[in-house]
Amino acid sequence: MNGAFVSGFFLSFSLILAIGPQNAFVLRQGLLRQHVFPIAIFCAISDIILILFGIFGFGSIMSGFEDFSQYMFIIGGIWLSGYGILRLKGAYVADSFLEASKEEVSDLKLVLMNCAVLTWLNPHVYIDTLILIGTVSIRFEDTVQFGMGACLASILFFFSLAFGARILSPLMSSKKAWQILDVIIALVMFTLAYSMFLESL
Secondary structure (H helix, E strand, O other): OHHHHHHHHHHOOOOOOOOHHHHHHHHHHHHHHHHHHHHHHHHHHHHHHHHHHHHHHHHHHHHHHHHHHHHHHHHHHHHHHHHHHHHHHHHHHOOOOOOOOOOOOOOHHHHHHHHHHHHHOHHHHHHHHHHHHHHHHOOOOOHHHHHHHHHHHHHHHHHHHHHHHHHHHHHHOOOOHHHHHHHHHHHHHHHHHHHHHHHHO
């Protein structure tokens, strides 16, 4: 593993850890033990498609416009800084813990439709994958390794969340655990933001 792979892995993993409706949905299905594998594979594949398009589409285009890419680094740094501040706020007020719904959904088509809406109609997923991951990838010569790390993080996260939901449910219902996690994510975001500001100079 090289630096590009590790950076891609931790950036992707930190972004996916953000509390949102998709993660809550995957957690719920894991707790209910319903359609766990299809949900995990759908979310992972969707994320991989967006990550690869961000790196080899948006990122490669931006790399050809040096002046514009510098502005993107600044915008990305501001976004990451703001995201880090939000995570610190979440840690302070302790409002980030996930709670799974008890509503049962047995039809696979309906479950996948709900998952698709939560995934592809979520504007934050495009900011995180296309713009943010795509922009950060410009910093590395080995974008393939960066992309592999980012994709592996997505696969590990969604399968761990889906299949480990029942084991992790006591931890995920603990505000203290999510406070610690929020602080860690904030520190990662601030570190990445600092590196992006340096790249813009």
